[in-house]
Amino acid sequence: MTANLSDIPEPLRLAHEISGVNSKILAGGRQKCGCFGCGKIFDSGEIDLAIYTEPSAVQCPYCLMDALLPESAGFPITPEFLAEMHDVYFSVV
Ligand SMILES: [Zn+2]
Numbered sequence: 118m119t120a121n122l123s124d125i126p127e128p129l130r131l132a133h134e135i136s137g138v139n140s141k142i143l144a145g146g147r148q149k150c151g152c153f154g155c156g157k158i159f160d161s162g163e164i165d166l167a168i169y170t171e172p173s174a175v176q177c178p179y180c181l182m183d184a185l186l187p188e189s190a191g192f193p194i195t196p197e198f199l200a201e202m203h204d205v206y207f208s209v210v
Contacts, residue, residue, distance in 0.1 A: 128192065129205050135190045137174045140166070142187045151194035153202035154182035158194055161187060 122130075135142070136153070143150075143161050151158045157179045164178050164185075174183045184206070188194045 125205055129202055132186055132190070132192045132202060133206060135192070136184055136186055139185055139187055139190070140173055140175045142190050143175055145189060149188040149194050151186050151188075151199045152177035152180060152182065152184050153186065153199045154184035154207065155180035156196065156199050156203060158196070158199070
């Protein structure tokens with residue numbers, strides 16, 4: 118079976134897009150964050166935002182992937198949702 122972008126459910130595609138432009142959202146204040154690269158859930162206070170000189174995508178501080186979702190983006194930061202995202206974006210080899 119071939120993975121096709123159009124087969125990916127809309128919320129997952131949106132969440133993926135937001136992970137690429139998450140710095141503005143993160144600058145809005147401390148919040149819960151989740152990474153669909155490594156599955157970790159943590160507080161955005163753990164991210165050193167000062168190291169991002171050209172803000173766009175803030176990486177996960179644990180796996181350094183552009184797979185970080187801030188809670189105020191409107192997506193559920195739950196192990197289930199992160200696992201679903203991981204399956205879609207990282208399980209295809
Ligand atoms: Zn991670």
